[in-house]
Structures are given as structure tokens and as C-alpha cells.
Amino acid sequence: MAAAYALLLAALLALASSPTMARDPGALQDLCVADNTSNVFVNGFVCKDPKLVKAEDFFFSGLDEPRDTTNKVGSNVTLLNVNRIPGLNTLGISMARVDYAPFGLNPPHIHPRATEIQTVLEGSLYVGFVTSNPDNRLVTKVLRKGDVFVFPQGLIHFQFNYGTSKAVALSGLSSQNPGVITIANSVFGSKPAISDDILAKAFQVDKKIIDRIQAHF
Known part of the structure; x- marks a missing residue:
């Protein structure tokens, strides 16, 4: 019996440390629209009363509009996470539009809570990520319109517009708040x-x- 309990405990510990458990909390109801007015602090956001939910909680307009890229790095990220679309709460997804000036760079960065999948809508990009220690292997690819690339969660990655015209990409992220x-x-x-x-x-x-x-x- 003691051996059985020990085996069960080992299995539970393995599950607790499994990467499949390290994701946003799963939804336990149809909707859990974030209540940004609540003073309660939890891992995520408190749900709004379902009777007060409206279509605007799931809506954003204007992602088709070009963004200003006149900054030091020549890029602009428009992130649509739970802070901008409250209806994303508990759904485990978000998205971003990224605009690049000619020779613009989205500098090396990480998303601590999300894997990113990106597709190029306009122009071309040189993209890549670096694996963790001790290998630190650089994995790169040149993307053109319609190409898709994945950046694994927690790894340093970047995108660079090496062309003389602007570029635009759209990213999906596996967290309501990827960071x-x-x-x-x-x-x-x-x-x-x-x-x-x-x-x-x-x-x-x-x-x-x-x-x-x-x-x-």
C-alpha cells in the first residue's frame, strides 16, 4: 500500500511539473469577461457578472490601420490581450499586429507565458530564436508574404525587416496575457x-x- 501511495505521489508531482500544466487557467464556464473595475487580486482577472456582458467585451476595431514606426528601432507592436479585449479572459489566446519600417527591428525579446506563431502580411522579414543553454543555437528563416514561423515559449527571438519597404506581420500568442x-x-x-x-x-x-x-x- 505504501508503495502505491508513493507511486501516486510521484505521478502527481510529474503532472504538476509538466509543461502541459504551465498554461493559462482553463475556462470552467462559457464566458469569464474580465472585470477591470474589481479590487480583488487573483491570477488573471475576476469575472464580470454574465448579465452585464456585452458584444463590445469581445471586440476591437482598427487593426488594419498602419502604426507609427518612427522610433529608435523602427517597429510598432499592437498587442490585443485581455487588457484590451476583456472577453479573452480564461481563453488562453491573444494576438498582435507588428509594423516594421524599412530596416526596422522588433528587438530580441521573450514572452514568458506564450508561444508565438507569426505570419507575414506584407513585405519580408528575417526572423529567428535562440535555444537555451548550453547550446544557444540560433534558428533563423527569411519569411515572405504568407509565410508562417513559430517562436517557442520563453526563448529569445526577434524579427528584422531587411527590405527597403515597410513590412507587416500578424501574430497569435498562446496566452491571454503573454507578457x-x-x-x-x-x-x-x-x-x-x-x-x-x-x-x-x-x-x-x-x-x-x-x-x-x-x-x-
Whole structure:
């Protein structure tokens, strides 16, 4: 009997640590529209009273409109997550439009809570992701209109418009709130700043170079 209990406990622990469990909570009802006015803090959002749900909770307009890409990196991400479409709450999906200026870059970043699948609507992109330690293998592809590429959850990835005309892509993400960590912003623009001694040792460069980079953020 003790052996059976031990086996059951091991199985439960294996399930708890399984990647299939590390996803957004599954819906237990037809609708759980996010109530953004609630003061209750939970892992996600409290459900609005179903009697108060309206079509606008599931709606967004204007994703076809070009975005401003006149910034330092030459790209603009329009993320439609649960904060903009409350009806996405508990559904485990979101999407984004990404606009790229000529030679525009969506800088290396990760989505801590989502895998991303992207298709090019206009132009062409050089995209890639890097596998985790110790291999750190770079996997890249040139995408053209209609091509699709997948960026696995939690891996550093990027998209670069190497062309002389604008590019547009549409992404689907496997979380209602995928999150984004832009590597350069996080490392060099943290508040308060990470010590230049630490960053100099990590990047194996002089502290003056670190100071110069941090000044940009």
C-alpha cells in the first residue's frame, strides 16, 4: 500500500511539473469577461457578472490601420490581450499586429507565458530564436508574404525587416496575457540600474562601454 501511495505521489508531482500544466487557467464556464473595475487580486482577472456582458467585451476595431514606426528601432507592436479585449479572459489566446519600417527591428525579446506563431502580411522579414543553454543555437528563416514561423515559449527571438519597404506581420500568442521582456531594455534600463561592475563582468567589456549603453536607456 505504501508503495502505491508513493507511486501516486510521484505521478502527481510529474503532472504538476509538466509543461502541459504551465498554461493559462482553463475556462470552467462559457464566458469569464474580465472585470477591470474589481479590487480583488487573483491570477488573471475576476469575472464580470454574465448579465452585464456585452458584444463590445469581445471586440476591437482598427487593426488594419498602419502604426507609427518612427522610433529608435523602427517597429510598432499592437498587442490585443485581455487588457484590451476583456472577453479573452480564461481563453488562453491573444494576438498582435507588428509594423516594421524599412530596416526596422522588433528587438530580441521573450514572452514568458506564450508561444508565438507569426505570419507575414506584407513585405519580408528575417526572423529567428535562440535555444537555451548550453547550446544557444540560433534558428533563423527569411519569411515572405504568407509565410508562417513559430517562436517557442520563453526563448529569445526577434524579427528584422531587411527590405527597403515597410513590412507587416500578424501574430497569435498562446496566452491571454503573454507578457514581453525586451532583453536590452531589461538588462540596461532596469530601475534602479544593475551595477556596471556586474554587467561589465557578464559581457566581458570595460565598464565605460556599459555606462555608454545604459545612457541610451
